[in-house]
Amino acid sequence: xxxxxxxxxxxxxxxxxxxxxxxxxxxxxxxxxxxxxxxxxxxxxxxxxxxxxxxxxxxxxxxxxxxxxxxxxxxxxxxxxxxxxxxxxxxxxxxxxxxxxxxxxxxxxxxxxxxxxxxxxxxxxxxxxxxxxxxxxxxxxxxxxxxxxxxxxxxxxxxxxxxxxxxxxxxxxxxxxxxxxxxxxxxxxxxxxxxxxxxxxxxxxxxxxxxxxxxxxxxxxxxxxxxxxxxxxxxxxxxxxxxxxxxxxxxxxxxxxxxxxx
Amino acid sequence: xxxxxxxxxxxxxxxxxxxxxxxxxxxxxxxxxxxxxxxxxxxxxxxxxxxxxxxxxxxxxxxxxxxxxxxxxxxxxxxxxxxxxxxxxxxxxxxxxxxxxxxxxxxxxxxxxxxxxxxxxxxxxxxxxxxxxxxxxxxxxxxxxxxxxxxxxxxxxxxxxxxxxxxxxxxxxxxxxxxxxxxxxxxxxxxxxxxxxxxxxxxxxxxxxxxxxxxxxxxxxxxxxxxxxxxxxxxxxxxxxxxxxxxxxxxxxxxxxxxxxxxxxxxxxxxxxxxxxxxxxxxxxxxxxxxxxxxxxxxxxxxxxxxxxxxxxxxxxxxxxxxxxxxxxxxxxxxxxxxxxxxxxxxxxxxxxxxxxxx
Numbered sequence: 200x201x202x203x204x205x206x207x208x209x210x211x212x213x214x215x216x217x218x219x220x221x222x223x224x225x226x227x228x229x230x231x232x233x234x235x236x237x238x239x240x241x242x243x244x245x246x247x248x249x250x251x252x253x254x255x256x257x258x259x260x261x262x263x264x265x266x267x268x269x270x271x272x273x274x275x276x277x278x279x280x281x282x283x284x285x286x287x288x289x290x291x292x293x294x295x296x297x298x299x300x301x302x303x304x305x306x307x308x309x310x311x312x313x314x315x316x317x318x319x320x321x322x323x324x325x326x327x328x329x330x331x332x333x334x335x336x337x338x339x340x341x342x343x344x345x346x347x348x349x350x351x352x353x354x355x356x357x358x359x360x361x362x363x364x365x366x367x368x369x370x371x372x373x374x375x376x377x378x379x380x381x382x383x384x385x386x387x388x389x390x391x392x393x394x395x396x397x398x399x400x401x402x403x404x405x406x407x408x409x410x411x412x413x414x415x416x417x418x419x420x421x422x423x424x425x426x427x428x429x430x431x432x433x434x435x436x437x438x439x440x441x442x443x444x445x446x447x448x449x450x451x452x453x454x455x456x457x458x459x460x461x
Numbered sequence: 462x463x464x465x466x467x468x469x470x471x472x473x474x475x476x477x478x479x480x481x482x483x484x485x486x487x488x489x490x491x492x493x494x495x496x497x498x499x500x501x502x503x504x505x506x507x508x509x510x511x512x513x514x515x516x517x518x519x520x521x522x523x524x525x526x527x528x529x530x531x532x533x534x535x536x537x538x539x540x541x542x543x544x545x546x547x548x549x550x551x552x553x554x555x556x557x558x559x560x561x562x563x564x565x566x567x568x569x570x571x572x573x574x575x576x577x578x579x580x581x582x583x584x585x586x587x588x589x590x591x592x593x594x595x596x597x598x599x600x601x602x603x604x605x606x607x608x609x610x611x612x613x614x615x616x617x618x619x620x621x622x623x624x625x626x627x628x629x630x631x632x633x634x635x636x637x638x639x640x641x642x643x644x645x646x647x648x649x650x651x652x653x654x655x656x657x658x659x660x661x662x663x664x665x666x667x668x669x670x671x672x673x674x675x676x677x678x679x680x681x682x683x684x685x686x687x688x689x690x691x692x693x694x695x696x697x698x699x700x701x702x703x704x705x706x707x708x709x710x711x712x713x714x715x716x717x718x719x720x721x722x723x724x725x726x727x728x729x730x731x732x733x734x735x736x737x738x739x740x741x742x743x744x745x746x747x748x749x750x751x752x753x754x755x756x757x758x759x760x761x762x763x764x765x766x767x768x769x770x771x772x773x774x775x776x777x778x779x780x781x782x783x784x785x786x787x788x789x790x791x792x793x794x795x796x797x798x799x800x801x802x803x804x805x806x807x808x809x810x811x812x813x814x815x816x817x818x819x820x
Contacts (some may be wrong), residue, residue, distance in 0.1 A: 223653055224652065226655070252772070254652075255652045255653040256649065256650055256651075256653060256654075257649040257650065257652070258652050259530075259648075260645050261526065272532035272658055272665065272667050273590040273667070275652060275653050275654070275657045276652040276653075277646070277647035277648065277651060277652060277657050277658045278657070278660070278661070279525075279647060279649075279650050279659075279660045279661070280556070280656070280659065280660065280663065281522070281525070282552055283523075285518065285522040285525075285549065286519070288514070288520075288522025288523045288525075288526065289525050289526035290521045291512070291522075291528060292484060292486070292517075292526025292527035292528075292529070292530075292534065293527070295484060295510045295523075295527065295528055296483065296484055296526075296530040296531075296532040297530050297647075297648060300648070300649040317516065318519055318522070321519065350783040397526075397732040403735060405808045448608065457766065
């Protein structure tokens with residue numbers, strides 16, 4: 200990928216903005232999430248993917264409850280605000296009544312993997328023709344950095360102060376791997392937004408997931424690992440490295456399933 | 462008019478589909494199961510979908526998504542299953558979505574759950590309580606109209622008898638006055654136009670600057686007050702010269718109506734009030750009957766729930782006595798010894814002669 204600059208070292212020349220970064224479906228450029236948050240990056244890639252498949256005028260999103268809930272007022276597609284954990288079921292009802300639309304959900308790890316685990320599993324098992332997007336940062340960011348079902352072993356959170364201990368707190372759930380095993384899942388992938396290359400790769404995953412839905416192949420799922428320096432209690436600039444090394448070593452990035460695609 | 466002999470559940474499912482219902486999701490539970498079966502059989506051939514949801518939580522979520530698209534949709538269960546759905550019911554009410562809910566209850570112990578909202582926050586559902594299969598058919602069709610008209614969930618309070626008894630019913634679709642367009646419903650077409658929609662329980666659109674919970678709740682309360690003024694439904698009988706008026710709803714109300722007619726034939730001066738809407742409660746009809754008769758008995762198949770609303774309606778102007786009580790079979794499905802004309806007559810005669818237990 201020649202259009203990607205190396206990010207391992209400082210650039211030799213100052214960065215120059217050569218094109219707008221705002222997808223058409225984004226109504227405002229500002230967000231009210233913390234500095235260093237990875238969620239706005241994931242949102243941008245999702246909106247770009249919707250535009251790439253040409254579904255701007257036939258997309259319905261279902262948004263869960265978390266920091267990303269505030270995106271609901273700033274993205275220009277029809278939206279349904281769901282309860283914590285319940286977005287996949289709501290998306291099911293939407294898609295069954297509007298099969299001509301492209302339906303996606305946006306949930307965090309607390310929303311999808313804690314509160315609503317059985318919702319996403321059954322939606323995948325039914326092969327429901329929707330795309331579920333998980334923004335996975337391993338903590339409840341909105342409540343201030345508490346342990347979720349995806350928090351990795353050893354990770355310190357407000358309610359695992361000495362680090363997540365398998366004997367006491369149990370093991371993290373690798374939700375993408377779990378969903379990939381289900382027959383109804385046609386596409387599953389885990390991306391990240393900790394550097395430019397992974398942002399680009401995540402964009403391709405989101406596009407493939409939406410294409411999977413467009414082709415009626417079954418359930419599609421993209422997990423995006425996102426930085427949460429506030430919830431991780433680390434300096435903002437250390438977010439990408441922490442994501443790569445701490446979360447990425449457990450929640451391994453890559454495509455997990457690609458059924459009858461292309 | 463064509464009448465057919467049908468099981469109540471089947472008739473209610475047919476009535477819902479005749480009213481335009483195109484989506485149903487549920488989880489089996491006695492005595493709700495046959496209603497789910499009815500939808501599962503008939504919805505696909507009517508161009509709709511019925512999903513056997515993995516839990517009641519998911520059933521109500523699916524119905525939520527379906528109504529958000531503007532489709533007529535419903536879910537249901539018994540009171541137990543509805544307990545699981547309450548979080549969503551509260552939010553769906555706040556999102557002003559026209560969901561229809563069937564409670565095929567085990568007896569009448571779900572009166573509080575149905576009429577007090579049941580979940581968190583300040584909200585109400587319109588609650589319709591049919592006494593027999595024919596009325597269940599009519600109220601099912603009315604429910605979809607009221608839900609769309611008020612953009613508020615409507616709950617139908619059925620029970621084991623209504624679900625399982627075979628009765629002669631007429632399912633001809635009813636016609637109602639025109640409804641406002643569902644311009645709030647999501648269909649995806651406005652994406653990218655700057656005018657895309659959001660269906661949410663926060664009372665905001667995409668141009669709102671932050672949320673306004675107080676404003677939303679006040680607006681909902683004002684709507685609920687208008688519903689209280691306009692949607693009360695009640696059946697009364699023999700209240701003009703009654704010395705005792707009996708208040709009862711649903712299947713129990715049907716037994717009371719029958720027994721009061723029998724007692725009238727025997728020269729006993731009793732009357733009845735049967736709330737058809739449990740919320741809004743027919744307070745004026747109850748108060749008027751109570752003032753005329755001077756004594757009120759409440760026969761409900763629970764430990765005493767509707768009696769609170771009766772007492773609030775009567776406001777101390779007449780003594781109100783509970784003559785019902787918990788009565789169930791060994792399965793707990795709500796068909797107990799009380800659902801028997803002789804037993805009902807015994808309770809009413811007791812109240813008539815002794816004045817009963819004036820708690």
